[in-house]
Amino acid sequence: MDRERPVALAAVRAARWAGRRFVSPQSLLAALLLVVLAYLVVAPLFAVVTTSLTWQSGDTRFAGPDIEVGRFTLFHWQRVLNSELTRNLIVLPMARTLTVALGVMVIVTVVGGALAWLVVRTDVAFKGSIATLAVLPYVLPSWTIALAWLTLFRNQGVGAPRGFLEYALGWQAPEWLVYGGVPIIIALGIHYFPFGYLFLSGALKNLNTELEESADVLGLSSWQTLTRITFPIIMPAILSVLLLAFARSIGTFGTPAILGLPARYYVVATQIYSLNLTGRASQAYVVALALMAIAAVGLYINFKVLGTRKSFELVSGKGGRSRIVALGRWRVAAGAAVLLFLVAVALFPLLLLVWSSLMAHQGDYSLGNLSLRHWIGAGTPGINDGEPGVLRNPLNLTAMWNSIRLGLLGGAVCGILGLLIGYLVARVRGSLVVRLIEQVSFVPMLIPSIAFGAIYLSLFARGGLLAPALYGTFALLLLVTVGKQLPYAARAGISAQMQVSKELEEAASVLCIPWHMRFARILFPLTRPAFLAGTLIVFITTMRELSLYIMLVTPRIRLMATQAFWYTEVGFRQLADAFTVMLVVVILVVTGLVNLLNRLSGGRVRSVS
Amino acid sequence: MHRVLPLFIAAVLAVLLVMPSGAQPRVPAEVDAWLKQANLGPYAPSKEDWRAVYLAARREGKVTVYTSSSRVPPLKKEFETMFPGVEFEAFQLGTAASIDRLEREQRAGIYNADVIHASGYPAQYHRLFRRHMIFAFVPPELVNVIPREFREPLVAQRLEARGIFYNTKASPDSPIKSWWDLTRPEWRGRLSMVDPMVDASSLDFITQLVGSALPMAKDYERVFGQRLRLTTPNAGYELLKGILANRPRFFRRHGDALPVVGDPNATEPRIGISMVFSQLRDVKDPERGNLQAWAVTQLTPYAGMSYPSLMNIANRAPHPNAAKLLIRYFFGDAKGGQGMAPFLVPGNWPARIDVRPSDDPHWIPYEKINFKIMDPEAIWRVQTEVQDWWIANVR
Amino acid sequence: MRIEVRNLTKRWGSVTAVDDVTLEFDSGGFTTLLGPSGCGKTTMLRMIAGLEEANAGEIRMDDRPVFSSAEMINVPPGRRSLGLVFQSYALWPHMTVFQNIALGLARRGVRGSDLARRVREALERVRLHGMEGRYPSELSGGQQQRVAIARMIAVEPAVLLLDEPLSNLDAKLRLEMRAELKRLHHDLGMTVVYVTHDQIEALTLSTKIAVMDHGRVLQYDEPDVVYRSPATRFVAEFTANPVMNFLDVEVTQQGTVTMPGAFALTADGPALRPGRYLLAVRPEDCRVFENAMPGAVPFRVYADLSAGPDQFLQVRSGDVQLTVRTERRVRVSSDQEVHISFVGEHLHFFDAGTGEKVTR
């Protein structure tokens, strides 16, 4: 009897604890997010790991017919990490990938940061146009920038058709400027600097300039103020930008394929893609996991730098005012220079695309060759197999609607999950569970799209433990979108929530305002720009994403990307270009509409700084 | 009879030589039951009542095909007019994804596809056919016009081919006579190639080169008048090594390589390796940039590799009768119409020998090119080795 | 509402922010937690509010436990019937003043014209009517602070917690706001727990003061008692206005207080045990004479720092320096000799080692 008493006591205590102790909404949220992530991320990750550690059906080619599919083996790891393939399969591509990522990170932060500073903190001329054009490069599919690059720089000297520069100036660019690491870095840098601009301008807007002014007063030089005060304070945003630039540049396949392959400049993304397509998924997964390990180091550094102690709350609930740097006589000159740059990097590729879509005959740039045939033509037998213009094909409209639906829904779900994750990370700093959530939410960034889609097909297509049968449903596409794009929204959410003082929420909890209302009425409105940014980033990405869906789409849920893929595959170059322009226009229009709706519904946060 | 016939007889013999016999391991009972019910495999009748098949297909309501070809989706209209009530659902996935997706679905017990219409013979044979995931079906009335190797063990719709293209502006006639010419230093920086690391069919292509080591070695002696001194395992690798030494430019798709090879402003000769013959239809078309390229048709030891493009019915196809209709439709009629029409182009050769060749001016008769027919067994056997070698040696 | 805090402890890693504190806050009282920055005041307040969970101890409000580590009770902040004004104000920047105040009321079911009325009343209490439509960024610091208070009192909590509410305001506004706060407390009759590091604020506003240092409560008494009879050297120093004179002294067998090389005097009252002590004496407890007097010690004027009606003198004798404060009576010049005596009952002796008050 006596021996049972402690047990009884413990039971009583536990019951009391459960009954009377107040279970914080944070713990409930953490539990919920853990479940969601287990479902969307951990299960696929687990599949990646097990696939890399077992024999697959195609592996009879490596190991003879006697292997048992699904049986444990270290073969794939050994081949990738310790064989004659290691150097070319992983070491070299990894080194190049990291080089590219580093270069892109620098461009994205420097260019994005400079633009953000100009727009937010100075009285530079043409602010409106700059702000609009600065996001355009991200709206363009990344390969359009790569192709525009080639159109400019390629030449007979590198064994390619003449580009504009050779044509106009007779100048033959050296090979390193046409193919390889340098153009990849530049093209990706151009494509992703809008990230830097969006995140950093958000942070700068929220930054209370009194913090900087106090440094000025203390006699710090402008440079010291920038490096010692401003940078550290907007560090979470900078880190987010760096992480995004890193993840995007290691994950992008199109640009390195166009600009890298001709010079045999393989990066990890091309390597993973090729292994996947040549029946070596297991080895692709090993490479992907190695990349994840490296990225984990990056995340760790991120944690170290951010720490759990330093606080970077920018929205403090205490008033403050911004100061604007007057550029004086540089105002117009600076604005014009920036505009020129943006036109070159953002508008030029788009114009090239538009022009190409208007060419009756491919490659003939004369004015007489312009025609609307590929846009609104009814289709001439014998030309493009009688395929009508892109606006004449009803399938394109269905595809458009599906893509928009998928992008916006996926974006909204991601945006909300991102804010929730950001909330936990910002509020419950240092907790192991929360760290786990943050880390795990980052993982899908590093699983290559095509593999991600294939894994989802295996996991979710058939009903079972995880879900009802989702094969061929829109829900499955939505699920895979949310799973794959979550990291981007999570980054946006984390950096937004980090900037909101926890006391703003505490004030409400003291007033007995329940958690869901605190979120809806206080946290959400304050982080709404980030939510919107996260949603739109997911939307834009989804609109063009192909490899993620190639294993999952059905003709019933045709997407714009699959249509574009088809045009390209058939070789209807102008139709493909017209369709890409249409895609860009759709993205711009929807993005504009969303922003407009947001503004109409009072979503503009009154300036708090 | 048709002049292509002798060639096909030769092809039959060639394929028979390399084809494993007793191809498919024993069929499991439940699959056998399904075959019986669907009148497929051993239970396929020797004469189909197509009226009855159509009525059954109409009850099934649709047919689903995974295809590698962008030429398939536009067939929807015609098919649905010919067979009202049967919806035509085409997934254009590319060869690798078609195979991969079908395999994953079958493993997961999802039976969505009726027909897989793609090349990738070695992979389809080993990964799908030997695991009872696909079954051959030929309309019985066509047996006489389709050579055996296009019916067994798997059914092919047509032959495709890959080979070497050259720029006709810079050199009106083929600038090379032998594969070994490509290893000469004057070609340094002038070679383009569809990347075998990214494109599975190109990998098949270079694997076939390695698989032809003996003729390659002989050809070397003929061209250079001396014995080949091996620094690699065999003459095939030696050839690849020589080509790589000339630093070819790689492209992801043949569509990206063609404008470079066929650049109408080129002043120096250019060569494209692992180009797809069916692209010849795009050449010299002002709509498509007036590209100036043509295929090398005579080369020692062989000019290119031809390979079957397959179409077979998936295990537990949800619409087996519609699938049969679709196969028949893909074979087209004797005039090369219906589902065969988009494939009756230069560089494609229908499996039906009774089909009249196209009157396209670019049409090249199959026998005019000294092709080597793909050896799926050899490719399957040595491909990983070749790929490993390639990965380790590309700089 | 009465609040009892028992054996409350809060640690962050190796830092003990609040160390085994036991306190009782009287119902309707105005209790101040006074102490230097970092002594654990905010942490105490946040634990009372339920925003921070203590590692050990118990908090009761009107005998109802709202927190107990032993019984595993932790009532969420919203159900403790209290209001908290943050040092940073924590106004919701995206809401107008009206919306900031209305949110808590709406949560309690107040709607329509009732809501508008109560918001207006709350704003009137803090004398901010007419500012309903402004956003926080359009208000001055003092106005923001008053909105923060209005937001909390609008829901009529039984307890109002204030965390250094005046620390961000200028001196004039601070004086004004002190009066406002006192008025508010009087009118509303709430229990107020007030945190400050400013002893004047504490002394003027409170009904009771808890002086804290390093997470411990050193003294808990009425302001008067704290001022007149500091329990430790630290309290004496911290409640100084503006400074406290500390002298290392020795008490002889005869009960004479000496400072070697400076002075010797006979203190009134019961004698101390002989030994070394720390003697604290407030400036106002010193008397200044121009001429020698019995019991007065000669000093030399170092500087006259008088301002207003009071006279502040810094005087020296050897190494010893004193600040004395008198109502202006003597006319002195620098280096002039003056004689200083101490008012006996206001001499505070502390143990030289522990700093504890030594009872005579």
Ligand SMILES: Nc1ncnc2c1ncn2[C@@H]1O[C@H](COP(=O)(O)OP(=O)(O)O)[C@@H](O)[C@H]1O
């Ligand atoms: N969230 C926290 N994490 C770690 N240490 C903290 C935290 N909050 C307060 N502290 C520490 O606890 C001690 C008391 O802090 P606080 O209660 O804010 O002091 P006060 O309000 O009296 O200035 C300080 O040493 C402070 O550094």
Ligand SMILES: [Mg+2]
């Ligand atoms: Mg404090």
